[in-house]
Amino acid sequence: MRLSPSAAGLYPIAPTPFFPDGRLDEASLDTLIEGYLKAGATGVTVLGIMGEAPKLEPEEAILIAQRFIEGFGDRPVIVGVSAPGFAAMRSLSHAVMERGASGVMIAPPPHLRTDDQIVGYYAQAIEAIGPDIPFVIQDYPLTLSVQMTPAVIRRIVMDNPSSVMLKHEDWPGLEKISTLRAFQAEGSMRPISILTGNGGLFLDFEMERGADGAMTGYAFPEMLARVVALQRAGSRDAAHDLFDAHLPLLRYEQQQGVGLAVRKYVLMRRGLIACDAQRRPGTSLTAAARAEVDYLLTRLAMKDPLARL
């Protein structure tokens, strides 16, 4: 099933589970997949920044993608294929599409500055992977240091028919969603799916601004799925109530540099992965930080019964 502009719901960004010695933990891939499906994931995104993709060998990357594709059955799997060279981007894209991926995600390299550089980069990338693979534009200025205006995103969308989705991760970013939806309303941009990132820190309002769902790695994906569903059902207050209950932990998890360590720790405590290790170079939590997360988990469990460990 190919990714389409009508995609919506929850696409968790999957971390890659490792053993403490750095080896890939394949068994945890299965528990993770099971956890995501139970949590209500519509699809999933693998090999993103949070997936420690640049640290993987090419064959490991393909193995991980394949495992998720099998595990997710007919639900779409998006594969991050960002790479310094187009040769690697093309070979990974083709490898995973042949194995059943639904689309690929492409981030702009950090040195791009001007509007034309960004638009030109996507033109070259799509020329490299071919015009038939649905792709996601990743807009993540805080980490990638590339700033795309709504008009630049529109140019990429209108230039490339295979562009079907925006992973929206600008910060602040609420006005960007409104502007893009206004482009669609006035007919200057064809419709695309917008899924939001940033750890979910503004998911409550992003849905109200017109997002179609979430694509992020918060360690309680069931909350993301429920907030998306509540907002789509028009239950605004209930969506905010649920979101607010998780916000103290979510905020703690959404720290640059430390976030992945927190996320893996919570996923480990939840039993979704066996070990919270990162492949090197990585970070780990101090005892003080773990105790803080434990405290937040205890408090969360009192507010959201589904979050009890």
Place this chain on the structure above:
Amino acid sequence: MRLSPSAAGLYPIAPTPFFPDGRLDEASLDTLIEGYLKAGATGVTVLGIMGEAPKLEPEEAILIAQRFIEGFGDRPVIVGVSAPGFAAMRSLSHAVMERGASGVMIAPPPHLRTDDQIVGYYAQAIEAIGPDIPFVIQDYPLTLSVQMTPAVIRRIVMDNPSSVMLKHEDWPGLEKISTLRAFQAEGSMRPISILTGNGGLFLDFEMERGADGAMTGYAFPEMLARVVALQRAGSRDAAHDLFDAHLPLLRYEQQQGVGLAVRKYVLMRRGLIACDAQRRPGTSLTAAARAEVDYLLTRLAMKDPLARL
């Protein structure tokens, strides 16, 4: 009263109130001061980044500082004196100290990279303003793009006896507080006051890691004062309960680039300033954003009666 390493509590970062045409709104300085005192401010910091200091004429800067010094009586007023040249830094420092300021705050210029550059910059700055003026080190990598390790902060503290306080605004930054307090415990750094920024986003845990209080501009300073007081009194759960009630709004306010507009809007709605305008170049809120803040205010009022407008 000179600022000392034992300073603690709440030092709000004051915005500068303007009229829509860009003129300084002096009357609002008085309502703002009154509001801070009522909220439980121990002191105040003026002419910081949030105070739009670089847009002020030199005589305006002095006027604002003087007004706060008068209004705060015997409570300490810290004045931001960061400037591209040491001549301007010295003249402003001397002008405000003569008028009764308690100390000055110095941010490193954005081009500094290496440890030695940072330490050397502070040495030159203190040589410029003189060794008798108590000063605050401002550590704010997200905006200033200067990264100070705990060891660099220790070098600045140990090299400069007039260094009495750290405005801690690293992100993530909890471990930095722990490390600095460990330096003090082992005797390798003399004690300094640590007040935390970042809009208060981690104030709940920062107090537990050893912070002495808050120095930030969240538009409900009474919450900051109460969380600081509760944590100092050992009432951990109560501190977190109060903090969590405010977190949805606080998170909304703590957005780069937009934050000051949100903050001024809330202060205006609370009656602490007459108008939420920024001097140009500035930003303003869309109608959608104002409605979102209004919604957050309504929800907050249900959880914290003191936050009712």
Place this chain on the structure above:
Amino acid sequence: MRLSPSAAGLYPIAPTPFFPDGRLDEASLDTLIEGYLKAGATGVTVLGIMGEAPKLEPEEAILIAQRFIEGFGDRPVIVGVSAPGFAAMRSLSHAVMERGASGVMIAPPPHLRTDDQIVGYYAQAIEAIGPDIPFVIQDYPLTLSVQMTPAVIRRIVMDNPSSVMLKHEDWPGLEKISTLRAFQAEGSMRPISILTGNGGLFLDFEMERGADGAMTGYAFPEMLARVVALQRAGSRDAAHDLFDAHLPLLRYEQQQGVGLAVRKYVLMRRGLIACDAQRRPGTSLTAAARAEVDYLLTRLAMKDPLARL
């Protein structure tokens, strides 16, 4: 005399002479002006980055501008008015225009990233200073970290009738000149003057690409004036011969961070200023570096008799 799009020739960027204790050296302003006039300067630019403008008090800035305006008689003086706030930009612009300046130069602040941000900034700046003051767009990505495409420059030019000149300091930048001149040829951009910077490192070819002259601070401005004149007269080989003779020193001078120290040292050795000090924070040359510059001066004097000290 107002700056116009037909401006051409040499506009040296003037450094600001200081005494070792940091005081402004007014007498050296006069010897510097005399030197520039003798060297064949068509005009001059003061209070630029190389002029240590951010370290000056407002009244010093006006004094320096006035001195140059008087000294240059009917030749145009351009004044750098870049400032963090528009209030300061406006007041300095008006002060110097009233005193007889020919135009102002505006650099974009370092945080601008997208095309729209840059265009919008110039719109706001011109609104602030008024539409009647001829202004120069400063395009200097290496130092300012703002990248303007030719299309962005065209937008600024076409949006603002008072935009008359580009200080071209992109690196690499030869294609940018060709593209802008092609815009003019096809009628999509009205003609502007293009003067080039970067210490003159590509002046030889910049003239061939369509530049109108040089605006930079190389310490032998007579070489810049002669290369511009030779190229305008069609004497390509002679222009390159002269340029190549100076290139070893020019290359040495055009080092980020150190360049101003080299430049002031050579100007001091030439007798154009009394002292090579910079106001703090600044840099100075080691003995080894001074010896290297002396060696380069000796070698230069053998190739260009006019460069003998």
Place this chain on the structure above:
Amino acid sequence: MRLSPSAAGLYPIAPTPFFPDGRLDEASLDTLIEGYLKAGATGVTVLGIMGEAPKLEPEEAILIAQRFIEGFGDRPVIVGVSAPGFAAMRSLSHAVMERGASGVMIAPPPHLRTDDQIVGYYAQAIEAIGPDIPFVIQDYPLTLSVQMTPAVIRRIVMDNPSSVMLKHEDWPGLEKISTLRAFQAEGSMRPISILTGNGGLFLDFEMERGADGAMTGYAFPEMLARVVALQRAGSRDAAHDLFDAHLPLLRYEQQQGVGLAVRKYVLMRRGLIACDAQRRPGTSLTAAARAEVDYLLTRLAMKDPLARL
């Protein structure tokens, strides 16, 4: 033969030759090797930034390294092994050392800021590749945006016995060489080899400050070899005369972003590679730029007979 701290002379940085369709041009590897040996190369460095290393497939990288190792016989080949993850760095390092490489070169990733981060990164990298592989520290702030002070380099050298060489590419960087040599003289740092980059733009003086040779890709490596030899023989004026003759072209080649295109074009014109294409994403020269390089080549041939095509 393992790389040692006594390495000296010329180690050209080799580009990777491609066909216009992006395929690796293996035959040109042989002509390039032959050209380097004829030019007087002491050794060679492959898979550096200029070698478009991030665009290569892992098997291509090994093939290129192997070809150079065979072609260079008993002269040392250094292989760039910088990678986002340590797994890839280790596997490439081991693969090339087994095939006869003399050492590896490691650049710091762009996000490193503080002294401790940089030192810690090298500690982790050496732990990953093992303590037995001689390695080169690559210090290239302009492109990598990581600034290493001399003291940081000393820490890396003293912490890691397998550190034998510095590829010095700071700009400006002359004082750095002097400081490092002073460290050695005072006994606080053990001796290392220092080879300099930056396209050779300061090679004339770098040798006088204590560099052991050049490691850069200027398209006339024989000039680099001769300047190094002349300076080592004490023929200062002759070294500068030769250097100055090449400086106009060298300066043109040493442009960020465009430099590789110029370099490949000159190497193609010299017959060292068959085609000046870059693998995508890459840049190419306009007709105007090619004509400028041709003009510079003509002028150079008049000054240096060995540079005749």
